[in-house]
C-alpha cells in the first residue's frame with residue numbers, strides 16, 4: 001500500500017470501531033428501555049420511546065406484541081393464536 005491507501009484504510013477501520021461502539025451503546029439503551037408498545041398503520045408493534053420493532057401488535061398479550069412458543073411450533077401467537085406469517 002502507498003501512503004494514501006494506508007491513510008484511507010486507517011480511516012475505514014477507525015470508522016468501523018466507532019460504529020461498533022455506537023451500536024453497543026444503542027443496543028444497551030434499547031435493552032434498558034421500558035418499552036411503550038404502540039400499533040403502527042400495518043398492525044405492527046413498535047416502541048414509541050426507542051423505536052424498536054416487535055413484530056405484530058397484540059391486544060391480548062400483556063407485553064402488547066405477539067409472542068410465540070414451543071407449543072405451537074413457534075408459528076402461532078400464544079395470546080391471540082394468529083400466525084407469525086400474515087398479509
Ligand SMILES: [Zn+2]
Nearest residue numbers: 033035047050
Ligand atoms: Zn423501547
Ligand SMILES: [Zn+2]
Nearest residue numbers: 058066077080
Ligand atoms: Zn398475538
